[in-house]
Amino acid sequence: MTKKDEFDLQDFLPYLLNQAAEESSMAFQQVYKGRYGMLRTEWRVLFHLGNYGQMTAKEIGTRAKIHKTKISRAVRKLEQRRFLTRTKDEQDRRVEHLTLTSFGQAAYRDLHSVAQTYDQKLSALFPAAEAKMLRYMLRRLAGSE
Template identity: 45%
Template sequence: MLHLERFLPYRLNRVAEAVSDEIRPIYKGLHGMNRPEWRVLVALAHIGPATATALCRHSAQHKTKVSRAVVALEKRRWITRDNDPADRRSEILQLNAAGHAAYRQIAGPVADADAAIQAKLAPGDRAALEQGLAALERAMGLVD
C-alpha cells in the first residue's frame, strides 16, 4: 500500500507549491509578473548577457516559456536584444538599467520571504533540509 505521507513526489510537489504561494505575491504584486518572467529576470540578472537557450538552461524552463517571457520583459522595456556575431540564429539578451532596477526592487523582498520561511525551521532541521535537498539534486542529475 502506497503511503501518500511518505511518497516523495507528492510531498515535494505539495511543499514546493506551498513555498511558491508565499513568494509569488511578491513579484506578481510588484509588477504583475508571472513565474516564467520572474525566473528569466533572475537568470539574466545573474548570468548577464545571454541567449535564449542559455536562459532555458539557467532558469530550468522550456524554450516556449522563455520565448514568451522574453517578449513580455521586452514590452516592459527591461531588456535589450542584440545580434549574436557568432550565430545569426540567436540574439544576445540583457537587462538594461530599468531591468536591473526592477530586479533589485523585487529581489530584496523575495530574499526576505525566503529567509523568513527558512527561519521557521530549527537550525538542525534547516541543515538537514539543505543536506537532503542537495543530495536529491545530485541524485536527479540536476547539478554537476
C-alpha cells in the same frame, strides 16, 4: 485501502515536493505579480539575467529546464515592458543576447531582496546544517548534481 498499506500519499516524494514547491512559490508569486505584473516564467527569466548577467534564451532554458516556447513568450513580454533588451550575436545571427535594462535591474534588485528575505525565513524553519542538507538533496533530486 487497507491499514497495513504502508505507503501513504503523504510520504510519496513527488507529492511532497509538489506541495512544498507550490506552497513556497505561491507566497512569492504575489510579490512579483503584484509589484510588476509578472508571470512565473517572466520572473524566472528576470532572475536568471539578474543573477548571471547577459544570457541567451537557450542558455536560460537549458539551465532552468524551461521549454523554449515559454522562454520566447516571456522574453517578448519582458522586452515590451522594458525590463530587457535583445542584441543579435555578430558571429551567429540566430542567437540573441538578453540584457536587463536599468529598469530591469532595479526590478531584479527589489525582487532579489524579497526573495532573499523569504528564503531566510524558510531556512529558519530548520537548523543551519539541515537547511544546507535540504538544498543539497533538492539539487540531487532535480538531477543537477
